[in-house]
Amino acid sequence: MTAEAAMVLPVLVAFTMALVWGLLVVAAQIRCVDAARTGARAAARQDPEDAVVAVTKEAAPAGATVTVGREGDEVRVTVVARPPVLGALPFEVQESAVALAEGP
Secondary structure, eight states: OHHHHHHHHHHHHHHHHHHHHHHHHHHHHHHHHHHHHHHHHHHHTTOOHHHHHHHHHHHSOTTOEEEEEEETTEEEEEEEEOOTTOTTSOOOEEEEEEEEOOOO
8 A cells, every 4th residue: 555655756746747737827827818918908998019018918927928019909918927926937828819909
């Protein structure tokens, strides 16, 4: 019984860590989606670019990179972030949101 437990315990720990890692990635992705949408709404209202970046970074995960662009009548906000606690891994989540610009 002890030998089986010694073999199963590392597998259970690895499985639990993989689940936690997956949850952290999903949580960071959801925050990026929300931040990109918030930034796209602000950009569509013709807010200044620095204000759009500031409001987007408030909603984004810590250390996120925000890019604001305009293509014709559409504004695009892209948020790129590393999931928390996983900074050592070369893994990023990215999300973009597009909105029609309001006004002239």
